[in-house]
Amino acid sequence: MTSARPVPHASDALLPGEFTLNRDDFRRISQMIYDDSGIKLTEGKAALVYARLAKRLRVLKMQAFRDYCDLVASAEGQGERQEMLTSLTTNVTKFFREPHHFEHLKTQIVTPFVQKGGQGRLRIWSAACSTGQEPYSIAFTLLSAWPGAANHDVKILATDIDRNVLAAAEAGVYAENLLDGVSPEMRARYFEPAGERGQMRVVQAVRRLITFRPLNLVEAWPMQGPFQAIFCRNVVIYFDEPTQQGIWEKFTPRLAADGALYIGHSERVTGPAGQNLRSQGVSTYRLTGGRNR
Numbered sequence: 001m002t003s004a005r006p007v008p009h010a011s012d013a014l015l016p017g018e019f020t021l022n023r024d025d026f027r028r029i030s031q032m033i034y035d036d037s038g039i040k041l042t043e044g045k046a047a048l049v050y051a052r053l054a055k056r057l058r059v060l061k062m063q064a065f066r067d068y069c070d071l072v073a074s075a076e077g078q079g080e081r082q083e084m085l086t087s088l089t090t091n092v093t094k095f096f097r098e099p100h101h102f103e104h105l106k107t108q109i110v111t112p113f114v115q116k117g118g119q120g121r122l123r124i125w126s127a128a129c130s131t132g133q134e135p136y137s138i139a140f141t142l143l144s145a146w147p148g149a150a151n152h153d154v155k156i157l158a159t160d161i162d163r164n165v166l167a168a169a170e171a172g173v174y175a176e177n178l179l180d181g182v183s184p185e186m187r188a189r190y191f192e193p194a195g196e197r198g199q200m201r202v203v204q205a206v207r208r209l210i211t212f213r214p215l216n217l218v219e220a221w222p223m224q225g226p227f228q229a230i231f232c233r234n235v236v237i238y239f240d241e242p243t244q245q246g247i248w249e250k251f252t253p254r255l256a257a258d259g260a261l262y263i264g265h266s267e268r269v270t271g272p273a274g275q276n277l278r279s280q281g282v283s284t285y286r287l288t289g290g291r292n293r
């Protein structure tokens, strides 16, 4: 699709390059992304936006970002709007990222639950799961500490706004070189060759513990919990402060008594939610005694 209008003048451009991205285009893109996901793109991110969306313009045979903005703002461009979101979200993740969280999960949540008899519900939520390494690391931790977990009322919920990463997460297939953080024992127990050379699949016994669902953290949340642990790591960093605070506030009523909230290493809980959460080590919080369900 090309515009009948003249290509915007390059002197308005925020960056030099093959396509013209001017300030107004950037403002429109960042507003749409903010409305759709809460992600705040400042002009400092112009090079990133340019690089990631230039690929879409080439696919669509467009010459200017202005045409792309017109498309994604239109009713017929909603599919492309999803592509834009996928292109602009950062999905970087890995197995056992910030390993101290998994150690805490094992020693402070799972083991005490098992020591009390392992009865009742155990629910854990990975709230921006990307391609799945986080919920699978949770499942490996759980099963290592409690091999019989699958015979109990144990579930892991894994959500993300991006359906492409969710599909990859649900498939549970990874190149062998991505399994760096996984111990040899866990590799042997929880992965199997996936057919293609160098590809490994998480075994069914692990995958069945996890439910993958689309969820936009800045929209309504159908899940009520309570969750004994919530992982919300390396996602609110992309949101502005009021959005971050709103999300922390929505987690606290969904945590079980003494439940744990794990956040990213460069994030911190701010705002009213802080009154109901006490810090317990690096980027780890527990629900304070007053609130329980």
Ligand SMILES: C[S@@+](CC[C@H](N)C(=O)[O-])C[C@H]1O[C@@H](n2cnc3c(N)ncnc32)[C@H](O)[C@@H]1O
Binding pocket: 036, 037, 038, 039, 089, 090, 091, 092, 093, 094, 097, 127, 128, 129, 130, 131, 134, 159, 160, 161, 162, 165, 215, 216, 217, 218, 232, 233, 234, 235, 264
């Ligand atoms: C950097 S990854 C973090 C993955 C994992 N939690 C970790 O720490 O390794 C950020 C993820 O947040 C997701 N995301 C961005 N905005 C979101 C939103 N509004 N609601 C839910 N997920 C969102 C992205 O799709 C991406 O998969």
